[in-house]
Amino acid sequence: TLAPSAAPAASASPAPSTTASPAPTQATDPAAAAAAPPASVVAQYTALTCAPSDVRRSAASTDKAQDWIAACDRDGTTKYLLMPASVVGTDVKTASAGLQGGGGTTSINTGQWVVNVEFTGSGQGKFTRLTEQTIGKQVAIVLDGVVQSAPQTNERIAGTAQISGSFNQSDAEDLSNVLRYGALPLAFERSQAESISPTLGRDSLHGGLLAGGIGLLLVIAYSFLYYRAMGIVVVASLVVSGGIIYASVVLLGSAIGFTLTLAGIAGLIVSIGVTADSFVVYFERIKDEVQAGRTVRVAADRAWPAARRTMLAADTVSFLAAAVLYVLSIGSVRGFAFTLGLSTLSDVLIMFIFTRPLVALLVRRRLFSVSRFSGLSPKMIGGRAAAVPVATTRARLAKRPTPAGQKRES
Template sequence: MAKSTPVKKAWRSLSWLGAIVIALVAINTAAVLWGGGSWTPKLALDLEGGTQIILAPKLETGQTVTDEQLTQAVSIIRQRVDASGVSEAEISTQGGSNIVVAIPGELDEETKNRIQSSAKLELRPVLLAGAPSDSSVGGDASASPTPSPTESLRATPTVSPTNGSDTNWITPALQAEYDSFDCSSDEAATTNAAPADVPLVTCDTTGTVKYLLGPVEVDGADIKDATNGQETNQQGASTGRWVVNLTFNDQGTKDFGEVSQRLYGLTATPPLNQFAFVIDGQVLSAPTMNGVITDGKPSISGSFDQESSKALADQLKFGALPISFTVQSSETITATLGSSQLLSGLIAGLIGLLLVFGYSLFQYRLLGTVTIVSLLVAGVITYLTLCILSWYQGYRLSLAGVAGVIVAIGFTADSFIVYFERVRDELRDGRVLGSAVEAGWKRALRTVYASKATNLLAAIVLFVIAVGSVKGFAVTLGITTVIDVIIVVLFTHPMLQLLAQTRFFSSGHPLSGLDPSALGAVYRGRAEFRTSAQLTAAKAASSSREAAKRQTIAERKAAEAAALDASGGSKPAKSAASAPSASGDISKNGKES
C-alpha cells in the first residue's frame, strides 16, 4: 500500500474542513427555512431588551421570608429559565422579599408559564380520595367493613394524630369541608397551599380527583433531581414503561424512607398507601407506595408516555421552591446598553483583527497571509456556530460574549505564531522547507494542545461557577478555543504543507517569510556548515560566530581538528597578547606556573 504523502494528507484535511463548513451552513439553512432560525445570532438583554417579571412571595399571617429561602428560590428559578433554553437571563432579589426575572427578547408562553407557576412543592400523605364533586372516598380506613367509609371517619374520636396518615386528622368539620368541596368550583380553582402542619382539601391539576391530604412530611426542596426514562427490570432490560426517577438529598432520603415504610404497611387500606406531590395546593401525582425505599431514589410509574413523564419530571425538579410566589408585575424593558455599545464592541474587534493582520504581514511576510485566511475561516465557523446555538439552544450574544470573541483573536493568532516559529527553528537547523514543516508541526502541536486545554478549562470553570453575562463570555471563549484547534489542524498545517511544494516558498524567497539565509540557517549539526552564496561576508561571519556558540565542546574540538588537517598539520600560532591563558598550566595548588 502506497504511503500517504504530505500533499494527500493536506487535501484530506482541507476536505474535512470543507465538510464541516458545508454541514454548518446546511443546518442553519434548514433552521431558517423550517425551524424559526436566523442568519444572525440572537442578542442578550443588554443589547436587545426584553421582559421583566417581578415575583412577590405569598405569605401566611406573621410569616416572613429569610435570605436563605430567597437565595434558594433564585437558584431554582434560574434552573427553570435555563431549562427552557433561554440564556443571558438576569435573576435577582428586590427589597429583601421580591424576585426580579429579566428575560431577553420576546417572552414565549412556555417560559412565561415556567416562571409564573412559581410553585412550592410539598409531599403529603393521602387520607381520602374520591370523585371531584361527591363525598365518596377512595378507600376504607376503618377496621370494620360494615359501616361506610364516610360513617367510620365521622365517628373517629378527636385525639392527637400520631403520624401524617393517621385518620384522627379528619375532624367532623374537615370531613364536611371535604364532602362539600367541588373540583369544578371557583373555590377549587383558587385553592392555594395550606400551612405545612395541617391537612389540605384539594383536587388534582386536571380536576378529576378530589383529595384530603395529611400534613407535609417531605419538603419538595429536598428533591435533588428528577428525570424521566424507561423502566428496567432486575435483569437490566427495559419494560417499555415510562417512569419518573427521583433523587432526594440526605434529609429527603431520611424523611421519605420513614414515610415509605409506613405507607407500604397500609397497602391493604387504600388510599392511605398513597403519597401526593402537591404544587401550589394542587396534586400533580398521587402514586401508591409499592415498597420501602431507603436509598432516596424512588420512581413514579403509571400511564405515562415520554412527553407526560418529561413534563412531570420538570415540574418536580423545577417546582421545588421553598415558598410560593405570585406575579406582581410584568413589563417590557429596553436594552441596558443598546446597539451603540454593540457597534463599539464590533469596531474594537475589527481594530484588533487588523492589528493582528498587520503584525502577521510585518513579521512573516507573505506567510502571514496564512494567518489572515485562517482567522477569516475561524470567524465564519464561529459565526455559524453562534447562529445555530441561538436557534437550537436559545443562546443569546451579550457584550461579554462579544468580548470573548475579541479575546479569542489573540489566542488564535498565538497558535499560528507557535507553529511558524517551530518551522523557522527547523529551517535554522538546515532542514529543507518540506521537512521543516513536518518536524515543526510535531513540536508545535504539543504546545498548541497544552495551551488550548488551559483555555478550555478556564472557560468550563467560568461557565460552571458564574451566572449571567459571565456565562456568555465563557461560552464564546470555549467555542473559539475548540474552533482554534480545528483550524490549526485542518487548515493552517495543510496550507503550509501545500505551500512547501511551491517554488516561491520552497526556494526561500525573501518575501516568503521563510528565507533560510535571513534566518541564519548555516549550521547543520555535527560541525557541518554550509555557506550560502547569497550571504554577504559580514552576514556569513556573523552567522558563523552564532553557529559556533551553539556547538558542543566535542563538536568544537572536531572542527578544530578538521581545520588542522586542512592546513597540513600545522597548528595556527597564537600570540601571547591574543591568548594569554593558553600558554600556561595550572599547578596542583591552583597557581599558574
C-alpha cells in the first residue's frame, strides 16, 4: 500500500528521493489527513524500537488499509507513523526495474537504476491525488506491515511514476517485485481452529511399536514351529540385529539429526520379513543337503556358499529399491526408505558375522545333529530317513597252497 508519512522517521538514514513515486505504507484522503492519529497508535509509535523482534512482529501484521499504523523499515533503522492508505496493491498495474532513461529503457541512460510503476485506470486517479497532497513529503510503500521504501514526492504525477534513489540492480528489482506481486487481492478468514493433543503422536508411535512387536512374535513362533531348535538362531540374530539398528538410529540422531518417524518404524517392521527371508534361504539349503544323505554338520558347510549368493542377491535388490525410493520421494516416505535400507545392510552384516558362525557352532552339538527336535535330521525331512549308501563287498577266492606230494587238478 502507498501512504503518506504523518510523522518524521524516528531514527536512521533518510529515505531515497524520488521523481515520482508510490510510497511506503498508507496513504490518505484529505479528510483522513486532517484527522489526528489515534492515541493508541501514537503510543505504539513512541514505544517502537525497530529491534529485530519488532520487525518480525510487523511482518505478521494484519493491519487494515484504513488504519493508522506505526511501522519500521525492513532494515530496522527508521520508524514511521503512517496515515490510512490511499493506494493499495491492486491499484498497481505493473512495475519494472531499469536504467534511468525513458520508460525504463537502457537508451540514453544515466546508469542509475530506477523503478517504473504503471497504475490501473482507477489506481491512476488515486495516485495522482496522492501526489498532489504529498509534494515535498514522503510516501511509504508497505508490505506485511514493514516499510519497503519511503520515497519523497517531487511533483504531481498524472501518468507513469518513476522511483529513483541510490538503488543497485538488486534493490530496484526487489522493490519492483514488491509493487507488482507483494499485495494480492486475497483475504484469508479463519473458519475453524482445532487443537490436537500432543499425545496423538505418542499414540501413533505406540501403535507402530505394537504392530512391530506382533510381527516379530509371529516370525519367532513360525521359526520354532517349522525349524524347531534352529529357532534359537532366528531369535538370537533378531536380537543382535535390533541392537545394531537401535545403536545406528541413536548415533545418526546425534550426528545428523535423524528422527525416527512413524513411517520409519514401518520400514523397520518390513525389515523383519527381509531378515526372516535370509534364515529361510539358509535353513532350506541345509535341509536339501541333509536330505541328500549328509550329516547336519557337513550340510551346514556345503549349504552356505549357495545360500550366501541368494541372500546377497535378495538384499541387493531390497537396498537398491530403498535407495531409489529415498532419492525420488519426499517427506515421511524418505524415512521409510532410509530405515529399510539401514535394516537391509544390518541383515547382511548379521548373516556374515553372527548367524553363520552361530549355526556352525550349534550343529556340532548332538541336539542339532541327531535329535528329532532340531528340525534338520533326516527323519524329520520327508517323513522318512534318507537313503544311506551301503558299501558292497565282493567275495574274493583265496588261493590255498597245495599240500606236498599232491597234484592240483584243474
